[in-house]
Each structure stands twice: as C-alpha cells, then as structure tokens.
Amino acid sequence: MAVDTPTYLANCQALVDTRLKQLLPERLDSSLYQAMRYSLFNGGKRIRPALCYATAELFEPATSEATHRSACAVELIHAYSLIHDDLPAMDNDDLRRGKPTCHIVFGEATAILAGDGLQALAFEVLGGHSDDQVPAAISLQLVRLLASAAGPAGMVGGQALDLDAVDRQLDLAALQAMHNAKTGALINASIRMGALAAGATDQTDLNALARFSAAIGLAFQVQDDILDVESSTDALGKRQGADQALNKPTYTSLLGLAGAKARLAELHDCATAALEHFGARATRLTDLGNFIVSRNH
C-alpha cells in the first residue's frame, strides 16, 4: 500500500533532515551554525525535497545518492532565501512558521551570513566527495541546474522583481514572470534535478515534467496569495496579510479572491494533465500537486 501524502512528506522530511543534520552537526556551536540550524530545522514542510524524491521515483526503483543530494541542496537554497527575504531591508518579517525569524534571534549580521553559508553548502553537497558513487557528469549537471535556478536569472532575479513591485501596479503577465522566477525556478529545479539524478533522459518525459512544474510552481504561489487573504496568522505561522500590508501586487489583488481560486483550479488541472503521460506511475507526484493547491499553510 502506498502511504498517504502527509506520511510521504514526513518520510521525505526524515530522509532529508537526517542528511542535513550530518552536514550541520550540533557540535559546531558557533552562532553562525546555530543560526543555520535554526532556520533549516524550523518545521518546514520540505515540499521541494518531496517533489525531487517523487520525480526521481518515476525513473529509479531505489533512491540514489544523487537524488538525496539534490533534495538536500534545493532545501538549503530555499532555507537561505527565506532568511534573506525576512531581513529588515527586504520583507522585514519577524515571524516565520510561528517562530521569530533568524535575524530576530541571531541579529541581522549573523542572519545574512547564515544565508550566505547555506547557499555555499548547497553547492558543497552537490560537489560530493572525491571517492564518489555519483558520476561527475551528473553531479556537475545538478550544479549547473541549481546555480541557474538560484541566481539572477532565477530566484534572486525574481526576488528583485518582487522588491521593484512594491507600491507599483503589475499586470498579470508581469506578476506571473516575477513568480516564475521567484518561486517557480526553484520548484522547477527540484523536479528537473530529481529527474536528472534518477537518470531520466527521454525528452517526452522531460517535457511532461516541465509542463507539470511550470503549472504547479505558479499554483503554489496563487495558493500562497489566497492563504495570505483567507488564513489566520496562527495557521500561517507568518503574519497574515503581510503582502497586502507591503502593498505588493498579488493574484488576489489582481483577480479578486474568486478569480484567484479559478486560476488556481486551472493551473491544477494543467499540472494533473501533464502527468497523465506517466499513467499510474505518477500517482505520488499527482498527490503532491493536490497537496500544494489545497494546503492551508
């Protein structure tokens, strides 16, 4: 019997956390390491690692070392980006997953360095060891994918567009371009890295995954905007209405709540349709898609 999605997510979290804890062991107890651990192990749902694992399962019977590393690396990048996003100069958030943000606990300087350190660690993880069971060519492609998704043409570029958007009126196309970079690039990388790590090479398979990841990446953000309006601060673990307070353009502000929900359903259909190519093999990934669009925090 396949496990349900919450159990699957918990399993992925256990897998990735075991490895991340080896990377940042408690014995390293400077405030820098404490800050990195604080932000990395704060109860995140590990959705990106789960997408990576579930994609890899389409192509490999047992999880490979390359897949494990990819799952860790995408989460390290995600964790670093949250620390920097929360900084006073950026979104100035004091609450993340129900706890004070990194700079509130450790100070701004340490928070900046903790983010910097987590980004470097992501590439160190992909770099592996000298006596390595992962082919160098695969590891290197993973580095390339992640660096490009994380950098100025991807996540960091999207974050810059997001900053530029404060107090400005974006149209739907501009909002979508911003989210494709800010959130979509790393979600897309999680899926592509899972496929690559597991040895997927068939172009039809990769195209189907590209359609899935484009749709689910945007759906993720639309659902975020809906939650920012509908959910309570308690349920969110971050300030409800934070985006509205910053006067940032959102799907709900552009389309209205009902319009945003219709767009979410459309993207969800599109994501599900893309996975039909794989038949029943893709049940796990379909379930994760369902989870992403229906999550309440």
Next chain:
Amino acid sequence: MAVDTPTYLANCQALVDTRLKQLLPERLDSSLYQAMRYSLFNGGKRIRPALCYATAELFEPATSEATHRSACAVELIHAYSLIHDDLPAMDNDDLRRGKPTCHIVFGEATAILAGDGLQALAFEVLGGHSDDQVPAAISLQLVRLLASAAGPAGMVGGQALDLDAVDRQLDLAALQAMHNAKTGALINASIRMGALAAGATDQTDLNALARFSAAIGLAFQVQDDILDVESSTDALGKRQGADQALNKPTYTSLLGLAGAKARLAELHDCATAALEHFGARATRLTDLGNFIVSRNH
C-alpha cells in the same frame, strides 16, 4: 621578456573582466544586474584571479578553460563577500575603492540580492556548459573546493568570527584562525583551483603551494592591517582606521606597528621559501607575493 607585475595584473584583469562582462552584459539592465556590475567592475586589482592564473602557469603551457573559469569564480565570490561585508548590519562601510558602496547606491535590499546572485553565478560559471571541453571530474572538484572555501568552514565562517571579535580581545592564535578563514580560505582556493585546473597532481608540488598560500594569505591580512594604520583614506579607497574605529582586533593592535611589520617579513620569507621548490618557473608567483606584501592600497 616577462612582463612586470603591474602589467601582469592588468593582463589578468583584462582576461577575467572580458569573461565576467559576458556573464553580466549591459543589456541586462535591471537594478539587480546594475548592482552586480557596479560592485564587480569597480577597479578591483583581481589579485585572486592573478594568483589562480600564475599558479596554473606552473603546470600548463597555455591557459585552459578550467583556469579561466576558476579565475572568474573566485572573483565573483570575492565581490559578493565585499558587498555583504559593507552592509550596515555588518561593517557599515560607505566607501569601497574610492566609490560609494553597493548598498549606498542601490539600497540595502538590492545589495543583499546582488551578493546572493554573484555567489550563485560563481557556481554557474564552474558548472560550465553541456557541450564542454573541461572534464566533468575537474569541474566538479573545482566546485567542491570553492564551495568549501566560501562556506561556513571557510570565508563565511571567518566573517562570523570577525563579527564576534568586535569589542573583544583576541589573542594572536584566535586572530590568525579568524583571518585564515575570512581571507585565507579564498586565497588558498584561488591557488589550489589554479593548480587543479591546470592538471597538477604531484603531492610535493601541491604541498609547496599549500605552504605558499598559507603564508601569503596571512601576509595579505597583516599588510591590510598595516595599511589601515599607515595609509590615507584617499590611497586606500576605503575609510582609513575603519577597523580601529570598530574596535576590531588587528595585527597592529596586538603586535604594534613594528611587530606587525616583522611578522609580515617573516610570512613573506616563508612564502618565498615555499616557492623555491619550483625554481625559476615560480618567478611570476614570487613576484605576486612581493606585490601583496608591498602594495600600498
């Protein structure tokens, strides 16, 4: 005839800047890209790329693609670290190489993101292309070296130690450990990456380079501390006495000016002696060592 050191540095700068400009072309004109270019092309001496090129020259007759990429990658990491170091929450410097620092010109948020983006680009450069003339195993080793040198066990860790040292009394051993990580790790990586990129494998050669880089990395910092006391803000291009103002421990505060100069001479001798292993082949690297200890800004 071999060129003199200033000409050699100018040549290295031209080589690395040509490539970096292709990476960050003017047509990408968002404030994020402008900020990255502003900080990357602000007249830096490119000492790290020069060390990388000069080390590679010991082992390869013509500069390889792997060497060029290494030179670019170390400079991208160096540039990102300066942007973040200068932030108000860190050293709060408003002047760098005679110009306003990145956050003064572009704002803190964009400066944070520009640093983040430059770090990602460093790994993207090493990742190369899919149709690649650099063996994947070499590229991957370069990723591993740079990630480890840049991360919490290297540069970022050293920066954290530096922050912790404000208003505290460090002994010489602690000061040296801090600088070995903060400055030494990346200088060491520049030299090791140059050797690796050029195919060096002989352990005696690598050991000699390790001794050279350990000595010259520290010498670099001792000279920095001496310049912070002796030089003018105009010559330095950054605030003279900035470290003293922050009440940071320095070699001059611990050893006195004469003591720091004696330590510098000792480290310089040690660096030069390490290179004797290579005979006349290492003239270029010896000259760069001489330049580092005698530079006036």
